Amino acid sequence: MNGIEGAQRSASTGRAGRHLLAVIVSSLIGCLGADGTLAHEGIGPATCDHLPTLEAWLTLHAQRWDTALSAEPGYERPAHVDVCRLDGRWPFADNHQSRVYVRRLETTDDQVTLAHEYLHLAFQHFPSGHDERYVETTARRLVADYP
Numbered sequence: 062m063n064g065i066e067g068a069q070r071s072a073s074t075g076r077a078g079r080h081l082l083a084v085i086v087s088s089l090i091g092c093l094g095a096d097g098t099l100a101h102e103g104i105g106p107a108t109c110d111h112l113p114t115l116e117a118w119l120t121l122h123a124q125r126w127d128t129a130l131s132a133e134p135g136y137e138r139p140a141h142v143d144v145c146r147l148d149g150r151w152p153f154a155d156n157h158q159s160r161v162y163v164r165r166l167e168t169t170d171d172q173v174t175l176a177h178e179y180l181h182l183a184f185q186h187f188p189s190g191h192d193e194r195y196v197e198t199t200a201r202r203l204v205a206d207y208p
């Protein structure tokens with residue numbers, strides 16, 4: 062899961078495509094949850110390419126969501142979340158660095174994606190934070206209730 066930066070570097074040199082594929086496959090396997098679904102938790106690169114507009118949106122909405130989420134067991138509002146630009150792969154949350162990696166915020170689906178990754182952080186110490194169905198359902202409800 063630490064090979065992402067190296068993989069990107071390899072890709073940018075235009076060689077070692079097979080290595081890149083191996084890294085991606087191993088990353089995906091590493092992200093597979095116990096029930097075989099693709100989990101969205103991983104370890105991001107050392108640096109964060111901040112997306113300030115998305116961070117502002119998330120800060121505003123995290124405040125709005127706070128009351129609703131406080132009723133959910135295991136909720137711990139993160140003190141701070143970095144929203145970092147994702148290059149390739151699937152959007153994911155880095156619990157250790159309190160970061161989410163997403164691409165854009167143009168559609169409702171993008172909002173659900175950002176909310177989803179945020180929820181992985183907010184429930185990271187509770188089983189529901191690792192339950193993709195719970196996280197996705199909650200993200201959709203939050204975006205619908207707090208547009």
Ligand SMILES: [Zn+2]
Pocket residue numbers: 099100101102177178181193196
């Ligand atoms: Zn997820």
